[in-house]
Amino acid sequence: MQKSIFLLITLALLLVLSCSENIYQESKKAYKKQVKTLGKSLRNIQPDSINNQAFNVIESQNFSLRKPNFIIIHHTDQESCEQTYRTFALQRTQVSSHYVICDDGTITQMLNDLLRGWHAGNSTWGNVTDVNSVSIGIELDNDGEEPFSYAQINNLTWLLKNLTEKYKIPKQNIIGHADIAPGRKVDPSALFPWKTLAKSGYGIWYDETKLDSVVIDSAFNPKKALKFIGYNISNLENVIYSFKLHFNPSDVSKTLSEKDKKILILLEDEILKLK
Template sequence: MRKPNFIVIHHTDQESCEQTYRTFALKRTQVSSHYVICDDGSITQMLNDLLRGWHAGNSSWGNVTDLNSVSIGIELDNDGEEPFSYAQINNLMWLLEHLSEKYKIPKQNIIGHADVAPGRKVDPSALFPWKTLADSGFGIWYDETKLNDLVLDDSFNPVKALKFIGYNITNLESAIYSFKLHFNPSEVSKKLTDKDKKILYLLELEVLKG
């Protein structure tokens, strides 16, 4: 038994919830998550919260090098190419509130699979509404009102900011790609733009706030 301190959000990349259930039931797949949320918003608990799942794989975030051991995995029934339904996101936020309160999980510890496995995973896709979640207190976002007028000092190091937020920068291009999937999904690439650098600066401030 362990106390979870992170929540990792995924999309299933399957055709249906039923297919996901079958995949999880196969021993050879060696994959399991704690919850599955279907397109209609229905929630199925697959694993006790206090048991270690097999959803994050080779992963890291900040100083944590094994997310499976410290996280709850939530799979959203989605193929990665379609928008997430209102019912699905609404019930996801209900579940996040329940789990966050129960286990005292900090809002900044609600992250995506792509965040913890850059270069290996891209879920929950660029269509996932991270800002909607952050506006309700789940995960972090930047103050968009400050973006346009922000002038960065020459001493600001965006790569250090990327690492400070939590990204593994061993493969920098992959880390940048995962960061942009989450925080600048309309301009996903492996290069940092001036806008990205401003976003990183503002995110660093959010992390410092706690």
Template sequence: MLARKYFCWYALFYCFLFLTGCKSKSSVVKKGPAEQVIPVKIDTIIKTVIVHDTVPKLSIGEHKVWTLGKMGSHAGMRQETAIHYDIRKPNYVIIHHTAQNSLDQTIRTFQVEHTKVSSHYVIGRDGVIVQMLNDYVRGWHAGLSKWGTITDLNSISIGIELDNNGREAFPDEQIAALLVVLDTLKTNYGIPTANFIGHADIAPARKNDPSVFFPWKKLADRGFGIWYNPAELVTAPDTFNPIDALKIIGYDTSNLKAAIIAFKRKFVINDVSPELTVYDKSILYNLYLKY
């Protein structure tokens, strides 16, 4: 009887420890307003991966946020921990429009399992900013894309989605909020001016976002992206090769018509035909000289 009594006490004790451990794991995700997901700090993740080789699944309700699990280590090797390291930082910002009907719909899209898509930030029409992923985490927003020689934009970029159906102007409040986010990202990570680009730039054959309504010049005037100087436009010289110029800027010209349309949607705006006019080439030449 005495042995059975002690066994029961030990069983209760270990159940308590198990439940306490489960509670501590789930506490890495906090709930904010409207079930907003706030991921665990990235330095905690890095230290956990390096030291313990495991990271608990981050989840909120039924929504899987992201899971690192056991990554980056190799079985059978001696494990030691260096104290000098950096985590990878973003070097590009990719701007999208959601092509959906509301901010909440987009948030939901990024929280269900089957969509396989995400972005770091979503900005509402009224200027509300929702951060959905830590800046250092690899989001799934760029998809199959290419810019210059880079074919994995997701690994080095931050994705920003603007709540917009693609057929309407972007409200001033939304663009003002976007500029605040861009300024913060550029300051924090030293992102080059030319590296603020659109989804259509990196995937011209698949995407058209952000649309012709997006104010790229306003962003460029603030240091986010490159724009041409109308006062400096001249007829491109006969030796100018527009295809090479598009490549130098970053466009994938394997589908040349798609690349030209993406270029014109961004810089020409009122004409998105797949041919370059003399005027289009003068804009392209002016931009080419900046690279």
């Protein structure tokens, strides 16, 4: 009896593994096909026309591929890396990200950096309204309620170093999904170590030593400051929540405190230094 049960369990596990392999093989095949089709579409210029008059075509030899200028950090809100791999491999989900970093630090690349991933959704940052087209998405295996492991953050830092050097991405352009989609997304969670990351040179943080000495002028406009940083201020309460999730995670709410206003002033200073 026990032998029969063991056999059934073994067969079930083999079936699950086989299905997973099939999913990844199908995804790999579709990936190569789509990249090939994309490559073919770039070989020739298909001229448009105005008033039934086609554009002239003279090919220039001076070009390169467009490069990403933002990095968006997410947490997966799933149970495991394996579940995330499956989610990104299945066509019906219509979501993807360039990298997935597991709790043990394992890094898996799922898209070429120069391909447009489907990780940001309906998002805005500054004047950028199609974040997917200009960004690399990095997913961290985390359910949103647990701390991010040392191995995960350590390898994230290594990956950010590699990507920012390769594509000359400014440190202020390393942001979270919640920053670009206030009210719609809350990842990475308040447990994500933005301050630690900024100390390593990735993302921005404010000078905490100046916090007590900041004087809030009567003319200070927090809404204008949030917009200056990059937030879409169409829904102020949601923006405040996302801002605090990133820069004041110990006091996340939809209301600005005096400390929050001081942080905004200091962040404006940091950004001005970078311009």
